[in-house]
Amino acid sequence: MPTGDMPSRRDMLKGAATLGVIGLAGCTGDDDDGTTTITIGGTSSGSSTQQAGQALARAASQHSDIVEISVQQTDGWTANLYEYDEGQIPAMGVDNNSLSQALNDSGPFGDEPVESLPHQGFQFTSLEMHWVALEGSGIESTEDIREGGYTIYPIQPGFGTRLLTEDVIREADMWDQNEISNVDTDDIPGAVEEDRVDALCLYGSNGVDLASWCQEVDVRSNERLNLIEVDDDFIQTIDDHPGAILLEDFEPYGYQQDVDAITDTSAGWALAGQWAFSPEIPAEATREVCRLAIEHEETLREADPTTLEYSPEVMTETVIPELEIHEGVADFFEDEGVWDDSWTRGEAE
Numbered sequence: 001m002p003t004g005d006m007p008s009r010r011d012m013l014k015g016a017a018t019l020g021v022i023g024l025a026g027c028t029g030d031d032d033d034g035t036t037t038i039t040i041g042g043t044s045s046g047s048s049t050q051q052a053g054q055a056l057a058r059a060a061s062q063h064s065d066i067v068e069i070s071v072q073q074t075d076g077w078t079a080n081l082y083e084y085d086e087g088q089i090p091a092m093g094v095d096n097n098s099l100s101q102a103l104n105d106s107g108p109f110g111d112e113p114v115e116s117l118p119h120q121g122f123q124f125t126s127l128e129m130h131w132v133a134l135e136g137s138g139i140e141s142t143e144d145i146r147e148g149g150y151t152i153y154p155i156q157p158g159f160g161t162r163l164l165t166e167d168v169i170r171e172a173d174m175w176d177q178n179e180i181s182n183v184d185t186d187d188i189p190g191a192v193e194e195d196r197v198d199a200l201c202l203y204g205s206n207g208v209d210l211a212s213w214c215q216e217v218d219v220r221s222n223e224r225l226n227l228i229e230v231d232d233d234f235i236q237t238i239d240d241h242p243g244a245i246l247l248e249d250f251e252p253y254g255y256q257q258d259v260d261a262i263t264d265t266s267a268g269w270a271l272a273g274q275w276a277f278s279p280e281i282p283a284e285a286t287r288e289v290c291r292l293a294i295e296h297e298e299t300l301r302e303a304d305p306t307t308l309e310y311s312p313e314v315m316t317e318t319v320i321p322e323l324e325i326h327e328g329v330a331d332f333f334e335d336e337g338v339w340d341d342s343w344t345r346g347e348a349e
Contacts, residue, residue, distance in 0.1 A: 034066075035065065035066060035067065035068055036066065036067050036068070036281065036282055036284070036285040037067070037068045037069075037070065038067055038068070038069050038070075038090065038091050038277075038281060038285060038289070039069075039070045039071075039072055039089060039090060039091065040053045040056070040069060040070070040071050040072070040089070040091045040092060040093065040275070041072055041074040041080040041083060041084070041088075041089035041091065041092035041093065042054070042071035042072060042073065042074065042092075042093060043073070043074050043075070043076050043077060043080070043093060043159065044073060044074070044075065044076065044156065044159075044184065044185050044186070044213075045073055045185075045186065046185060046186070046211065046212035046213040046216070047076075047159075047185065047211060047212070047213065048125055048127060048203075048205040048211045048212075048273075048306060049077070049093035049125070049273065050071060050073065050212075051205075051211075051212065051303075051304040051306065052093065052124050052125055052205075052300075052304055052306075052307065053069070053071035053093065054071055054303055054304070055299075055300040055301075055302075055303035055304035055307060056069055056071075056124075056275075056289070056292065056293070056300065057069040057070060057071055058299060058300075058302075058303045059292045059293075059296045059299045059300055059303075060288075060289075060292055062296075062299055063292060063295075063296050063299065064288055064292060066284060066285060066288040067285045067288045067289060067292075069289075072089065074089065074092070075156075075157075075158035075159075076156060076157070076158030076159035076160060076161075076162065077092075077093060077094045077095045077098050077158075077159055077160025077161070077163075077273065078095075078098040078108065078158055078159065078160050078162070078163045079158035079159075080092040080093065080094050080098075081094060081098060081099070081102045081109075081114055081117070081118075082112075082114060084114075084116070084117075084118055084276075084278070085114035085115055085116050085117075090277070090278040090280060090281060091118070091121075091275065091276065091277045091278060091281065092118065092275070092276050093124065093125075093273055093274075093275060093276075094118070094160065094273065094274060094276050095127075095160030095161070095163075095164070095243075095271050095272065095273045095274075096243065096271070096272050096273075096274065096318050096320065097160060097163060097164045097167075097243030097244070097271060098160040098163055099117070099120075099274075099276070099320060099323065100242070100243060100320060101163070101243075102114050102117060103117060103320070103322060103323055107163065107167070108163065117323065118276035118277055118278055118326075119276065119277055119278070119279055119323075119324045119325060119326035119327075119329075119346040120274060120276055120318070120319060120320065120323055120324065120325045120326065120329065120346075121274050121275035121276050121277050121286065121289070121290075121325075121326055121329050122274055122275060122290060122293065122315035122316070122318070122329055122332075123272055123273070123274050123308065123314060123315055123316070123317050123318040124273060124274060124275055124293070124308055125205050125206060125272070125273045125306075125308055126205070126206055126245075126270050126271070126272050126273070126308070127161055127203045127204070127205055127211075127270065127271050127272075127273065128203055128204050128205075128206075128207065128247055128250065128268055128269075128270045129155075129161060129164075129165060129201050129202070129203040129268055129269050129270070129271070130201070130202065130203070130227065130247075130250055130252065130266055130267075130268035130269075131145075131199060131200070131201060131227070131228045131230065131266065131268075132199065132200055132202055132225045132226060132227055132228065132252075132259060133198060133199040133200075133225075133226055133228050133262075134192065134195065134197065134198055134199070134221070134224050134225065134226075135224040135225075135226060135261070136195075136224070137150065137198035137199060138198075139198055139199050139228060140226075140228055140229060140262050141228055141229040141230070141231055142172070142174065142228065142229070142230050142231050142233075142234045143229075143231045144228075145174050145178060145199060146172070146173060146174045146177075146231075146233075147177070148177025148178050149177070149178065150178050150179070150198040150199060151178065151179040151180075151181055151196065151197050151198050151199075152169075152178050152179070152180060152181065152197070152198060152199045152200070152201075153180075153181040153183075153188055153191070153197050153199070153200040153201065154166050154169055154180065154201050155185075155201050155203075156182075156183070156184045156185050156188075157182050160271060160273065161201075161203060161271055164241070164243050164244055164269070164271050165201050165269075167241060167243070168234075168237055168238055168241055168244060168269060171237045171240075171241065172233060172234045172237040174234075181196070181197050185213035186213070188200070188213065188217060189213070189216040189217045189219070189220040190220070192217050192220060192221050193220040193221065193222070199228070200217065202214040202217060204252075204253055204254050204306070205306035206306050206307070206308050206309070207253060208253070208254070208305060208306040208307075209253070209254040209305060209306050210253075210254035210255070214254070215254065215256075218254075218255050218256055218257065219256060221257070223257040223258075225255070225257060225259050226259050226260075226261045226262045227252050227259045227260060227262060227263055227264070227265075227266050228262055228263065228266065229262065229263050229266065230266050230267040230268075234267070235248075235267045238267065238269045241269075243271065244269040244270070244271065245269065245270040245271070245272070246267065246269060246270075247267060247268035247269060247270055248267055249265045249267075250265060250266050250267055250268040251264070251265050252266075272317065272318050273318070274318040275289070276326075277326045277328075277329070279324075279326065279327075279346055279347065279348050279349050280348075280349050281326070281328075281348065282328070282348055283326070283327040283328035283331060283348040284328060285328060286326045286327070286328030286329050286332075286348075287328035287329065287331050287332050288328075289328075290315070290328070290329055290332035291332070293310050293315070294310050294311075294312065294315070294336075297309070297310050312332075312333070312336035312337070312338045313338055315333075315338075316333060316338050316340075319340070319343055321340075321342050321343055321344065322344065323344065324344045324345065324346030325343055325344060325345060325346055326346050326348065327345065327346050327347055327348040328348065330343075330345045330346070
């Protein structure tokens with residue numbers, strides 16, 4: 001895909017088929033012992049969602065007689081909504097920006113809308129994105145990127161982080177004048193190592209550590225990454241975007257090298273992610289998933305050191321009032337005293 005255009009729905013779904021995400025049958029249901037198996041679309045290998053999903057699966061295995069969780073590789077948060085609509089996954093990690101755009105038939109969903117949306121679950125991560133440039137690229141600021149002529153990596157197509165990042169870069173008038181790398185996260189570390197990219201958008205999870213693929217970029221960059229300055233126009237664009245949370249005076253974390261040759265603080269943009277569930281999943285099962293998150297954070301953190309510091313209040317921070325909340329999650333919120341009557345309660349089938 002040589003251009004910087006967002007891939008089509010067909011392009012995003014094609015990769016999922018090769019990964020064996022074949023259909024909803026068998027993805028969720030009751031086993032002979034009464035256990036409900038939930039298959040979660042966990043995005044790509046090495047992603048923060050894949051890590052969080054595997055940690056949740058471990059907690060279920062060790063601490064639940066009600067649910068089992070399996071995690072499948074998919075093409076990203078945005079792609080997950082298309083895969084759900086096609087009946088390929090019954091649960092997923094998804095970001096609020098993609099979910100809101102799908103709800104309102106905007107962004108990529110304006111041309112290719114989805115007919116069905118999952119019920120909301122609870123927040124499980126906040127991803128904190130920022131710019132870095134390769135030493136020798138000549139890039140020290142987003143103003144340089146705006147002038148054009150560089151190869152930039154705005155995260156893998158299909159990722160919710162890509163959808164938001166692309167929106168922000170386009171709105172900041174930094175897209176068309178640059179070459180856009182659309183390789184997947186498995187291939188970008190090699191592109192960095194071989195000097196096939198000048199600047200990248202990377203991200204960490206919950207202020208703890210970089211996503212696994214970003215860690216690989218860090219290792220294979222041969223200590224040539226630098227945080228860059230973010231100009232006022234780009235900061236204003238972040239602040240104006242409804243799906244982005246502005247991070248002022250952002251300090252990078254998780255790197256195995258010093259990235260402060262140009263600046264030691266910058267500005268970034270955060271994106272919240274939540275688990276979302278089909279109404280075909282029983283209320284008892286999603287209520288149990290909530291319990292695992294709140295009661296077994298230590299087990300989650302053993303598998304995923306970037307695990308969110310859970311509380312009932314934090315878990316509700318991704319609620320979109322116009323979209324239904326899964327019945328079991330709503331039950332949990334009510335039990336914990338954090339339910340808001342302005343929210344919409346779903347019904348499990």
